[in-house]
Amino acid sequence: MPWSLLLGLVPRKVWLWLIGILVALFLLQMLLYASVITGLIGYQKSSSSEDVRSVDVVNGTAQVSAALEEYRPLFEEYAEKYGVSKYVELLLAKTMQESGGRLDDVMQASESLGLPPNTIEDPERSINVGIRYFSEMLEKAGGDINLTLQAYNFGGGFIDYANKHNNGEYSKELAIEFSRMKYQELKHTGMYSCIRPESAETGACYGDIGYVEAVLSYLKGGVIEADLQPTGDWVMPVEGALTQTSNYGMRSDPFDGTPDMHRGIDFACTNAVTPIQSVDNGQVVEVVRKNSGYGNNVLVKHDEGLYSHYAHLYTISVQNGEMIQKGTKVGKCGSTGNSTGPHLHFEVRTKKQYRSDVNPAPYLGL
Numbered sequence: 001m002p003w004s005l006l007l008g009l010v011p012r013k014v015w016l017w018l019i020g021i022l023v024a025l026f027l028l029q030m031l032l033y034a035s036v037i038t039g040l041i042g043y044q045k046s047s048s049s050e051d052v053r054s055v056d057v058v059n060g061t062a063q064v065s066a067a068l069e070e071y072r073p074l075f076e077e078y079a080e081k082y083g084v085s086k087y088v089e090l091l092l093a094k095t096m097q098e099s100g101g102r103l104d105d106v107m108q109a110s111e112s113l114g115l116p117p118n119t120i121e122d123p124e125r126s127i128n129v130g131i132r133y134f135s136e137m138l139e140k141a142g143g144d145i146n147l148t149l150q151a152y153n154f155g156g157g158f159i160d161y162a163n164k165h166n167n168g169e170y171s172k173e174l175a176i177e178f179s180r181m182k183y184q185e186l187k188h189t190g191m192y193s194c195i196r197p198e199s200a201e202t203g204a205c206y207g208d209i210g211y212v213e214a215v216l217s218y219l220k221g222g223v224i225e226a227d228l229q230p231t232g233d234w235v236m237p238v239e240g241a242l243t244q245t246s247n248y249g250m251r252s253d254p255f256d257g258t259p260d261m262h263r264g265i266d267f268a269c270t271n272a273v274t275p276i277q278s279v280d281n282g283q284v285v286e287v288v289r290k291n292s293g294y295g296n297n298v299l300v301k302h303d304e305g306l307y308s309h310y311a312h313l314y315t316i317s318v319q320n321g322e323m324i325q326k327g328t329k330v331g332k333c334g335s336t337g338n339s340t341g342p343h344l345h346f347e348v349r350t351k352k353q354y355r356s357d358v359n360p361a362p363y364l365g366l
């Protein structure tokens with residue numbers, strides 16, 4: 001039967017009704033979309049105001065085995081795929097704890113698919129699944145790294161538990177509480193055993209209650225708060241051509257060869273000649289002149305709650321308490337104190353104190 005004939009058979013009144021119903025359905029749909037969209041916008045607003053406090057930034061470098069280092073390109077590829085490129089070092093540190101790069105299921109990701117442990121036999125698949133799972137936990141945890149890590153080990157239920165019982169914050173006590181509860185629930189399955197003496201003592205034998213500490217022990221330089229994020233507009237502390245002679249992180253001590261934490265970046269410069277300048281506006285909060293340790297050194301406090309530190313100077317040209325500008329000369333390159341030759345030792349700290357250092361590289365755009 002031709003289409004036009006069929007149309008003619010249906011009374012006009014019925015057509016009007018049908019059109020009316022369609023229009024009503026369409027309007028209802030739009031209303032639904034609108035409420036979903038406002039819901040989303042509302043959600044974004046409330047979470048961004050909390051971000052100032054709670055979002056962590058990974059600033060450290062993972063200490064990685066040779067076996068795991070081989071997989072680095074895959075980590076970079078899948079981290080980009082799941083929008084977590086900023087967390088490659090953390091993912092590597094985490095994997096050191098999971099397998100050290102020595103098992104096929106590198107990231108021990110089988111359980112996140114509901115499979116028995118070590119079921120995944122292809123390392124690339126393990127990295128794919130593991131990073132996807134990490135990105136889901138990170139989103140659910142609102143960027144809180146401790147919470148994300150513990151949830152990777154315990155499952156996403158731990159984040160709900162933290163939201164319900166601890167304002168969405170991780171604590172070791174909370175992890176013990178959760179682990180003990182789950183173990184009571186699941187010990188009859190025989191799938192869980194107390195892997196730490198601490199677990200046996202507390203009955204917290206589900207998952208690993210020491211997981212967060214264990215992972216972060218592989219991350220040198222650590223995690224910093226979001227309001228201390230690099231601004232990206234610092235100038236270099238050394239004027240002119242830049243040669244980095246030593247990076248931030250573990251290295252062998254230049255004097256006795258023992259493993260040692262290098263708390264800054266070293267830049268080559270010419271003794272008593274090269275000007276050393278402040279990386280940003282700030283206030284000089286420490287001027288020290290001595291022949292040991294850091295030698296002649298200057299500490300400057302900046303707006304973001306960060307400190308920059310300039311050591312082994314030949315001379316110092318600022319005074320304690322002085323307000324200075326980005327590019328102000330704080331002194332001249334030298335080799336005073338514990339130094340093997342003229343260079344600038346440059347640190348970034350989150351507090352005034354020694355050992356509160358973070359890797360300066362991201363702040364300098366290096």
Ligand SMILES: [Zn+2]
Pocket residue numbers: 246262264265266344345346
């Ligand atoms: Zn140094």
